[in-house]
Amino acid sequence: MLVALILLWALLSTMSDLVASPAESLSALMDRFADGSIYRHLNATMQAVAIGFLIAAAVGFPLGYAIGRSKFLGAVFDPLVAGAFAIPRVIFFPILLQIFGVGVGAQSAMAALAAVFPIMVSTTAGVRAINPLLPKLARSLSLSPLQTVTKIYVPAMAPSLMVGIRIGFSIAFINVIIAEFFAARAGLGLLALRAYGMLDLPTMYGIIVLLAAIALIGNLALWAVERRLGNKQL
Amino acid sequence: MNVLTKPALGQPKRKFADLQRASMVRWAIIVALVAVLELTTRTGMISQSLMVPPSVILAELASIVPTEQFGQDAARTLTTILTAFSIGLVLGVPLGVFLWRVPAAGRILEPFIVTGYAMPTLLFYPVLLAVMGLNAGPIIVIAASMSLIPIALTTMVALNAIRPILHKLANSVSASPQQYYLKVLFPAATPLIFPGVKLGFIYAVIGTVAMEFILASQGVGFRAGFYYRELNTADMWAYIAVVIVLSVLVNSVLTWLEKRIRRDML
Amino acid sequence: MSHISPIDSVGHDSDVVFDNIGMTFGTGTGSTQAVANVSGAIPEGKFVSVVGPSGCGKSTLLDMVGGLLKPTQGTVSINGETVTGPRKDTAMVFQEDSTLHWRTVLDNVAFGLEVKGLPKTERYESARRMIELVGLSGFEDHRPGQLSGGMKQRVAIARALAMEPRVLLMDEPFGALDQQTRQFIGRELLHIWEKTRNRVLFITHDIQEAVYLSDEVWVMSARPSVVKEVVTIDLPRPRPEGTHSLPRFRELEDHLWALVKVEAEKTLGPGARLA
Numbered sequence: 001m002l003v004a005l006i007l008l009w010a011l012l013s014t015m016s017d018l019v020a021s022p023a024e025s026l027s028a029l030m031d032r033f034a035d036g037s038i039y040r041h042l043n044a045t046m047q048a049v050a051i052g053f054l055i056a057a058a059v060g061f062p063l064g065y066a067i068g069r070s071k072f073l074g075a076v077f078d079p080l081v082a083g084a085f086a087i088p089r090v091i092f093f094p095i096l097l098q099i100f101g102v103g104v105g106a107q108s109a110m111a112a113l114a115a116v117f118p119i120m121v122s123t124t125a126g127v128r129a130i131n132p133l134l135p136k137l138a139r140s141l142s143l144s145p146l147q148t149v150t151k152i153y154v155p156a157m158a159p160s161l162m163v164g165i166r167i168g169f170s171i172a173f174i175n176v177i178i179a180e181f182f183a184a185r186a187g188l189g190l191l192a193l194r195a196y197g198m199l200d201l202p203t204m205y206g207i208i209v210l211l212a213a214i215a216l217i218g219n220l221a222l223w224a225v226e227r228r229l230g231n232k233q234l
Numbered sequence: 235m236n237v238l239t240k241p242a243l244g245q246p247k248r249k250f251a252d253l254q255r256a257s258m259v260r261w262a263i264i265v266a267l268v269a270v271l272e273l274t275t276r277t278g279m280i281s282q283s284l285m286v287p288p289s290v291i292l293a294e295l296a297s298i299v300p301t302e303q304f305g306q307d308a309a310r311t312l313t314t315i316l317t318a319f320s321i322g323l324v325l326g327v328p329l330g331v332f333l334w335r336v337p338a339a340g341r342i343l344e345p346f347i348v349t350g351y352a353m354p355t356l357l358f359y360p361v362l363l364a365v366m367g368l369n370a371g372p373i374i375v376i377a378a379s380m381s382l383i384p385i386a387l388t389t390m391v392a393l394n395a396i397r398p399i400l401h402k403l404a405n406s407v408s409a410s411p412q413q414y415y416l417k418v419l420f421p422a423a424t425p426l427i428f429p430g431v432k433l434g435f436i437y438a439v440i441g442t443v444a445m446e447f448i449l450a451s452q453g454v455g456f457r458a459g460f461y462y463r464e465l466n467t468a469d470m471w472a473y474i475a476v477v478i479v480l481s482v483l484v485n486s487v488l489t490w491l492e493k494r495i496r497r498d499m500l
Numbered sequence: 501m502s503h504i505s506p507i508d509s510v511g512h513d514s515d516v517v518f519d520n521i522g523m524t525f526g527t528g529t530g531s532t533q534a535v536a537n538v539s540g541a542i543p544e545g546k547f548v549s550v551v552g553p554s555g556c557g558k559s560t561l562l563d564m565v566g567g568l569l570k571p572t573q574g575t576v577s578i579n580g581e582t583v584t585g586p587r588k589d590t591a592m593v594f595q596e597d598s599t600l601h602w603r604t605v606l607d608n609v610a611f612g613l614e615v616k617g618l619p620k621t622e623r624y625e626s627a628r629r630m631i632e633l634v635g636l637s638g639f640e641d642h643r644p645g646q647l648s649g650g651m652k653q654r655v656a657i658a659r660a661l662a663m664e665p666r667v668l669l670m671d672e673p674f675g676a677l678d679q680q681t682r683q684f685i686g687r688e689l690l691h692i693w694e695k696t697r698n699r700v701l702f703i704t705h706d707i708q709e710a711v712y713l714s715d716e717v718w719v720m721s722a723r724p725s726v727v728k729e730v731v732t733i734d735l736p737r738p739r740p741e742g743t744h745s746l747p748r749f750r751e752l753e754d755h756l757w758a759l760v761k762v763e764a765e766k767t768l769g770p771g772a773r774l775a
């Protein structure tokens with residue numbers, strides 16, 4: 001599959017000047033690593049993704065849990081969360097720029113804002129899907145609220161929590177890149193779009209391949225964990 | 235709001251009252267939020283260069299909507315969304331059917347499709363810009379690819395979830411392949427496919443507006459970013475409001491449709 | 501392997517005839533022979549039930565008549581033609597709910613005719629007749645979701661009857677229903693059948709039900725199944741309320757029980773008891 005894609009890319013590059021060949025792109029990327037100029041950008045991007053994701057997780061999991069547990073909160077907030085989910089959150093980026101200034105802060109905030117809703121949605125769905133006998137079991141064993149959460153809810157919800165983590169990571173990542181495309185001091189997205197502006201196509205393709213690779217590998221790794229958790233539970 | 239709608243048939247009254255109370259609380263939260271923003275921006279607690287009062291946004295919106303520029307931007311954005319969604323639907327459903335018919339292909343492609351849910355197709359925007367130029371083309375490609383994935387996935391899952399007895403029934407009355415798909419498979423799968431179609435449409439909206447926002451020559455997403463760079467906070471907010479209204483409207487209509495389909499077909 | 505032919509004379513051309521059919525699933529060492537050497541016929545206007553221990557291939561037999569399975573040995577013929585696939589003159593009723601939940605009762609009953617290509621007015625006309633026959637008048641515009649399990653099965657029966665089949669194939673149609681509904685709908689089926697007199701091949705594991713409904717009961721053996729004995733049910737028709745308590749009914753029931761019990765013990769192993 002991957003090989004086929006690379007072959008297709010190579011084929012396209014021979015047909016059009018607008019497509020740099022895989023070899024050219026890779027060597028352009030290697031150059032960036034060799035002279036060390038890429039690390040600043042790589043750092044900025046990864047930092048923003050990590051900070052944004054952590055904030056989204058810290059807010060999204062508890063809120064999603066609360067909405068899932070309470071029928072009333074669910075009835076109040078479900079439509080709001082669904083509505084917020086449908087809004088292209090990047091549209092708020094200019095405001096974040098004004099608050100945080102151009103830099104990693106705005107990027108992190110963007111990632112957090114984008115990722116918090118998918119995390120909430122999957123957590124809520126996870127809580128609601130819990131076998132209704134489990135809370136009963138917890139009560140019959142007179143577990144403390146903390147024990148109920150850590151010994152019953154979290155293990156029972158592990159697969160859907162993982163879905164939230166995976167989707168949250170991806171969304172955080174994508175939104176950081178989009179935000180960097182728009183305005184940034186440093187970051188791989190900025191670098192790619194700057195290369196596009198300077199018509200340095202090999203560099204642009206090289207960086208996009210790097211970005212796709214990071215996203216794909218991160219995603220596949222999280223997906224593998226998710227599947228193992230799922231298998232263990234079955 | 236919901237005061238005039240009658241409770242659904244057979245639904246307990248208590249549940250309906252709870253829902254009504256929830257919807258009142260929800261609206262109260264929204265109204266309170268708007269009021270707080272109005273107050274804080276008016277009193278200067280939030281700088282007017284950051285956000286203008288909601289009442290000003292509304293006034294700005296009223297003055298923007300009749301302009302020719304708004305008409306062009308809105309038309310561009312809507313046609314892009316609809317084109318992207320149509321492509322996603324026309325390719326996504328057959329892809330889902332294929333993945334269902336050929337489980338081996340489904341298994342091979344599954345990691346790619348699942349990760350593709352969040353697969354950074356958006357990352358390829360600069361590539362498409364380089365190849366296709368600065369027009370609606372690259373945006374349509376990206377928004378369509380984002381819209382296609384949930385549609386294909388839910389189609390596959392929905393077809394897999396059809397009760398085996400329905401296949402046997404179709405077979406026993408010697409339904410033709412066409413009758414089998416049109417009279418049995420698709421009606422049976424529609425209520426389950428629709429959430430995917432809904433998500434596909436929402437992704438088409440998100441993809442279109444986000445790409446316009448990054449770099450485009452027209453469209454409501456582009457205009458919001460444009461006014462940010464122009465430091466025109468009021469107009470920027472007006473366009474942000476347009477995007478919010480559009481998204482919420484799309485979501486509401488689709489949710490309403492989803493409920494109807496569930497009621498009629500499940 | 502010896503087999504007993506249910507009917508000594510092979511039936512008429514117009515009948516449903518089994519000619520030494522067998523079914524083996526899989527090939528080589530992993531194969532299982534589900535049905536072996538079954539011969540017989542369902543004559544015009546007869547209600548034939550098949551009973552036997554679970555897993556004895558009763559449903560396999562029915563699927564072969566319906567053209568859903570191709571016998572690996574021998575042939576089934578209907579009206580002198582060999583069955584090679586699903587035919588327009590057979591109709592099936594399954595154990596599971598097979599109603600189409602997005603269609604109204606009327607459109608469910610008309611479904612078979614719609615697939616056949618009958619124009620709307622004609623198919624609705626006969627669908628309405630069948631709905632009345634199965635006692636669902638007034639429910640034409642309801643959806644299956646609003647009906648009970650027993651009513652859904654009546655919809656399925658009406659759909660099958662609407663196709664005016666040469667043979668009606670019923671695969672434990674009441675198997676998923678509770679005992680009360682089951683007895684009630686069994687009586688209903690009998691009334692309906694006494695009006696239509698289709699050929700029926702009825703699979704069941706309920707011996708009382710088989711005796712009550714049938715003209716003939718075929719007892720199948722454990723795997724590989726053959727028809728071990730054909731019991732003619734010589735109870736007079738119509739069969740009113742008290743039929744179950746006739747001495748002859750009890751006699752037939754006991755006889756069938758004994759036959760099935762022997763076969764079930766073979767499947768379950770020596771010393772096994774029936775509940």
